[in-house]
Amino acid sequence: MAFRFPNLRRGFAIARVLLSVYYAYMVEYRAELMFWVLSGTFPLIFMGLWAKAAEGGQFALDSATFIRYFLAVFWVRQLTVVWVVWEFEREVNEGKLSPFLLQPIDPVWRHFFSHVSERFARLPFIAVLVGLFLWLYPQAAGLPSPGQFILGLIATALAFCLRFIIQYTFAMMAFWTERASAIEQFWYLIYTFLSGMIAPLAVFPEAVQKVVLWTPFPYLIYVPANILIGQPTDMLQGLLAMVGWGLLFLALNRWLWRQGLRQYSGMGA
Amino acid sequence: MQRYWRVLKLFWSTAIAAELEYRLNFVIAAVSSLGGLIGSLFGLFLFYRTGYEFPGWSWEEALVVLGAFTMLQGFSATVLAPNLNRIVRQVEQGTLDFVLLKPISSQFWLSTRTFSPWGLPDLIFGLIMIAYAGTRLGLHPAAYGLGIPPLLFGFISLYSLWFMLGATSIWFVKIYNVTEVLRGLLEAGRFPIGAYPVAYRIFFTFVIPVAFLTTVPAQAMLGQGHWGWLLGAAGLSLLLLQLSRWFWQFALLFYTSASS
Numbered sequence: 001m002a003f004r005f006p007n008l009r010r011g012f013a014i015a016r017v018l019l020s021v022y023y024a025y026m027v028e029y030r031a032e033l034m035f036w037v038l039s040g041t042f043p044l045i046f047m048g049l050w051a052k053a054a055e056g057g058q059f060a061l062d063s064a065t066f067i068r069y070f071l072a073v074f075w076v077r078q079l080t081v082v083w084v085v086w087e088f089e090r091e092v093n094e095g096k097l098s099p100f101l102l103q104p105i106d107p108v109w110r111h112f113f114s115h116v117s118e119r120f121a122r123l124p125f126i127a128v129l130v131g132l133f134l135w136l137y138p139q140a141a142g143l144p145s146p147g148q149f150i151l152g153l154i155a156t157a158l159a160f161c162l163r164f165i166i167q168y169t170f171a172m173m174a175f176w177t178e179r180a181s182a183i184e185q186f187w188y189l190i191y192t193f194l195s196g197m198i199a200p201l202a203v204f205p206e207a208v209q210k211v212v213l214w215t216p217f218p219y220l221i222y223v224p225a226n227i228l229i230g231q232p233t234d235m236l237q238g239l240l241a242m243v244g245w246g247l248l249f250l251a252l253n254r255w256l257w258r259q260g261l262r263q264y265s266g267m268g269a
Numbered sequence: 270m271q272r273y274w275r276v277l278k279l280f281w282s283t284a285i286a287a288e289l290e291y292r293l294n295f296v297i298a299a300v301s302s303l304g305g306l307i308g309s310l311f312g313l314f315l316f317y318r319t320g321y322e323f324p325g326w327s328w329e330e331a332l333v334v335l336g337a338f339t340m341l342q343g344f345s346a347t348v349l350a351p352n353l354n355r356i357v358r359q360v361e362q363g364t365l366d367f368v369l370l371k372p373i374s375s376q377f378w379l380s381t382r383t384f385s386p387w388g389l390p391d392l393i394f395g396l397i398m399i400a401y402a403g404t405r406l407g408l409h410p411a412a413y414g415l416g417i418p419p420l421l422f423g424f425i426s427l428y429s430l431w432f433m434l435g436a437t438s439i440w441f442v443k444i445y446n447v448t449e450v451l452r453g454l455l456e457a458g459r460f461p462i463g464a465y466p467v468a469y470r471i472f473f474t475f476v477i478p479v480a481f482l483t484t485v486p487a488q489a490m491l492g493q494g495h496w497g498w499l500l501g502a503a504g505l506s507l508l509l510l511q512l513s514r515w516f517w518q519f520a521l522l523f524y525t526s527a528s529s
Binding site: 031032035036038039040041042045048049051052053056057058059136179182185186189190192193198199203204205 | 294297300301304305308311312315316318319320321323324441446447449450452453454456457460464465466468469
């Protein structure tokens with residue numbers, strides 16, 4: 001069965017092997033990785049804007065909170081980067097999916113663990129950048145309490161899973177179209193503006209806030225970031241929304257996967 | 270010179286003919302740019318919603334900057350990204366050899382080979398935004414003309430920076446993403462440079478000259494331009510262009526092709 005391992009111990013063994021293999025692979029391309037980290041400076045740009053704006057205008061948060069919020073956004077964003085749709089699209093278009101289908105493990109796990117292990121390879125670069133900004137803005141320094149930090153990490157992990165499932169669902173469209181990544185690109189556009197990357201939801205107009213909270217977007221960035229910096233957050237609602245959206249996309253994903261495999265002809269096979 | 274014009278026409282007419290095969294893509298691109306536009310406006314609105322203003326920039330004036338940024342985005346999607354992001358692949362696969370053998374400047378070939386109409390919606394939306402804000406501000410028609418030279422200087426500066434980054438692939442081969450860093454930083458051009466804290470302003474003026482790409486053209490249009498900035502933009506673009514040429518010549522000394 002698809003997303004489940006036959007038995008737990010074998011599952012752990014497979015996970016450990018995949019993790020270490022992909023970690024070694026990712027560390028090999030350190031320079032490339034560093035550039036990917038640096039290309040995610042978007043929240044840091046908005047941090048400057050909001051920090052300055054909060055000094056002059058009337059906003060829901062003060063300057064230091066804005067800085068802490070955007071540093072948390074940067075952190076969450078880096079740890080939830082997903083690119084599975086591009087890889088999957090290439091595998092389908094070039095027929096490289098075929099050999100993976102023969103293996104006694106669902107191909108999704110390769111993608112999943114390559115993403116997870118990349119997080120560990122990425123960590124040092126993120127830490128350096130966050131450190132640099134804490135040094136530039138000492139008033140924002142102040143590490144989250146251990147409880148907050150653990151809750152924040154759990155929320156980040158959940159956000160990563162949700163984002164992965166959603167993107168992997170888009171990737172399924174590769175069975176029918178050659179450019180499944182176009183869907184992701186369009187989704188990403190909305191994600192940029194509604195996930196809290198350009199501003200915390202607290203400064204959105206009330207009506208927009210209410211609507212956005214029904215979509216999956218704020219749970220991908222805003223909610224985990226808020227938990228990390230210890231802003232009051234409705235955790236139960238956040239958790240329910242993440243799990244709900246996750247299950248919805250998971251069901252859709254498995255259905256598309258089964259339909260898609262029938263459709264799949266395997267280029268060159 | 271005439272030969273280059275002829276070649277350019279051939280390049281772009283074939284490129285457009287090829288792209289027109291994918292008409293649906295154009296619709297997708299147009300819808301995406303519209304979405305991006307709405308998002309950008311929303312982002313700007315969040316700042317102005319409560320009565321705050323970027324120091325020295327009214328809502329309409331900030332729209333002009335956003336318009337210039339949208340046009341810049343369109344320009345990079347039509348010309349820069351499709352061409353310059355390919356340099357990496359040419360080096361990796363060794364097909365750069367064929368380019369070097371042609372009796373034409375290799376930098377010219379690499380920089381102009383294709384043209385992607387995908388960015389045109391952005392160029393148009395940017396123009397509309399500037400025209401709308403300009404009308405609201407009661408700008409004289411001639412004022413728009415004043416914005417054109419600095420906008421062109423901005424295009425040239427951006428091209429030169431992007432090209433130099435692409436050229437580093439001669440040494441590092443696999444750096445598809447180094448231009449993504451530049452692109453990420455360019456996002457700062459959405460807003461007038463005065464909206465940033467001092468450290469950011471210094472960085473975006475002297476390290477990555479984002480200020481010259483969108484704020485300076487907008488100021489020229491709004492009649493707030495200073496000759497110093499305009500001269501700076503001109504000097505910077507020419508300097509960067511010349512640097513990119515030298516850099517390419519220098520980089521080619523280290524090119525060893527893919528299999529030798």
